[in-house]
Amino acid sequence: MTKPKVLISDKMDPNAARIFEERGCDVDVITGETPEELKARIGEYDGLAIRSSTTVTQEILDAATNLKVIGRAGIGVDNVDIPYASGKGVVVMNTPFGNSITTAEHAIAMMMALARQIPQADARTQKGEWPKKDFMGIEVTGKTLGLIGAGNIGSIVASRALGLKMKVIAFDPFLTEERAVEIGVEKVDLDTLLARADFITLHTPLTDETRNILSAENLAKTKQGVRIVNCARGGLIDEAALAEKLESGHVAGAALDVFQTEPAKESPLFGLPNFICTPHLGASTTEAQVNVALQVAEQMADYLVNGGVTNALNMPSLSAEEAPKLRPYMGLAENLGSLVGQLAHGNLTRISIEREGAAAGLSGKPIEGAVLAGLMRQYSDTVNMVNAPYLAKERGLDIRSIRHEKEGVYNTLLRVTVGTEDGDRSVAGTLFGAEAPRLVEIFGVRIEAELEGHMLYIVNEDAPGFIGRIGSLLGDNGINIGTFHLGRRTSGGEAVLLLSVDQAIPADVVKKACALQGVKVVKPLSF
Incomplete structure (x- = not known):
């Protein structure tokens, strides 16, 4: 061979x-x-x-x-x-x-360098100066460290910070109270973290949810004199806004190992006396x-x-015998997980994955992995169908897999339900012709749709004229509608619109859609 x-x-x-x-x-x-x-x-x-x-x-x-x-x-x-x-x-x-410990240690090193202004003191001392009075540092002992992201790397940073006798608080949508206790941190929302943290370190991937998570607006919410460290991904921080806060003194110091554009040849942060950086050395x-x-x-x-x-980003762990039968279910499962992940609000505490009818006879682990991969892809750029269960368990997410062998309305059905602070949110899908995935229910509303490409989810009051208004808005902004799917709870009550479009919908168009008469929720989706 x-x-x-x-x-x-x-x-x-x-x-x-x-x-x-x-x-x-x-x-x-x-x-x-x-x-x-x-x-x-x-x-x-x-x-x-x-x-x-x-x-x-x-x-x-x-x-x-x-x-x-x-x-x-x-x-x-x-x-x-x-x-x-x-x-x-x-x-x-x-x-x-493979490099979690190394990246976590670099974040701690950057934090200590900020606290004691080590790079600046080194540069002047090597010039022959002795500027002892110019560098009054601070202790990290007793200070509050705010983690944005408490996954694998974030939890390692937390353990090192606790060893330095710091108080650690964390914002992470997948962090449960049980897991927070286990790693020794206090779970908080983002606004609370911004208001309380003396140091902020970021440990999250760059996704639509996390892009510019430290925006100008959020930087304004931070504590006076905060110090910020980013060894995760460029684009998590609005660099121009951070430069303004450094110049004003609101942010006492910042240390970046990553930039929005790399290699970073220029930046509004370069040259600021309270800024230090490294060339993506995490x-x-x-x-x-x-x-x-x-x-x-x-x-x-x-x-x-x-x-x-192992650790495949685009393929589940499947045997040769299982693959042909499971493959269409994998696509359906991942899309349902992605949908509920994009739409569910509040901190996720549990997830239930139900297989009904023909789906009940299939192996549950690959389907579970596909659902979790879709769900958690909103928050992690390294998740896949193999490591998604590990990441979910690491965050303390309660996962339940349920089989219903008796057929319901459909010959085969997958249902994904997540528990949030706002209550349960459920979506369901089936296969047409044993291979074509279809959404058939979303948050209790019956609606049939293919989940693919760029889509727009809207909840609105069921009243005449709305379809014309949303169609005109998208048309006026050069956005072509591919498919149009409607559902409602009751006549004249709450209606759901799910439409596919040929391109990503700009933020200003989403804002205009939110302002339309009768609109309650507008959410761009991507599959």
């Missing part, structure tokens, strides 16, 4: 190549190639192991006629066109936990780079040789 062939196109620990060879793969290490050179070469390989230097575009994937798996040694996969890879049947893997330790290199080699070799799937 021909051995699978793997290309390592970025510099990584040499032991990765050894692991590939020991597990039955042929491997070439060729780094530093141009996109054109990689495009010309990639067709002969079954696997591609990368870090951040190689960008896997549509052109590369079109040329990769034998490629079966891409492995990213690290967390971020912004340099891989995952949707296009999925369409090509290429599995994309990452190593989401994962840059010898130990972390060895860990992620070895992990990606093990995962890719296992897939290429044995068919095992």
